[in-house]
Amino acid sequence: MVAEDQIYPVYNGAVKRFADKSFSLQGYIVPLKNGMKHSIFMFSTLPVSQCYFCGQNGVPIMILVEMQEPIRFTFKPVKLQGILKLENTNAAERPPVILKEARLMDSD
Numbered sequence: 484m485v486a487e488d489q490i491y492p493v494y495n496g497a498v499k500r501f502a503d504k505s506f507s508l509q510g511y512i513v514p515l516k517n518g519m520k521h522s523i524f525m526f527s528t529l530p531v532s533q534c535y536f537c538g539q540n541g542v543p544i545m546i547l548v549e550m551q552e553p554i555r556f557t558f559k560p561v562k563l564q565g566i567l568k569l570e571n572t573n574a575a576e577r578p579p580v581i582l583k584e585a586r587l588m589d590s591d
Contacts, residue, residue, distance in 0.1 A: 490574040499569065506567035507588060509560050513545060520553040526582065530558060547578040550585045562588040 494502075513525035525545045548563060565585030572579050 488575050491571060492569070492574060492579040494569050501567050502569045504567060505564060506582065507562060507564040508546075508582065509562045511558075511560055512554075512556055514556060519556050521556060522550045522553045524548055525578070526563065530560075545578065546580040546582055548582045548585050550587075552586070554587050564588050 508526065511527045511530045512521065513527045514521055515524055524547075526548045527545045548565070550563075551565075554561070563582060563585045565582040568581040568583050570577075570579045570581065
């Protein structure tokens with residue numbers, strides 16, 4: 484039996500095929516700590532100003548990002564590339580989808 488405070492991911496084949504492979508995403512930095520440079524942060528489909536916690540819309544889709552080198556915070560969308568990790572961890576404690584060894588890509 485799973486307690487109410489436990490949420491575990493279920494990945495279908497369409498998602499699992501990207502696990503442990505190079506993957507790129509475009510989105511917005513959601514800092515976890517104060518400061519202008521960040522190595523670990525949440526990455527959202529929506530800008531911080533539209534985040535659920537800021538009083539707008541619903542909870543946006545977010546993943547955890549672990550950068551190779553810190554990047555400067557911006558309100559503009561950024562494109563990142565890294566290794567996509569799909570973990571089977573309790574999402575109430577830690578995001579199960581992580582982009583590891585990420586790096587900033589050039590803007591198109």
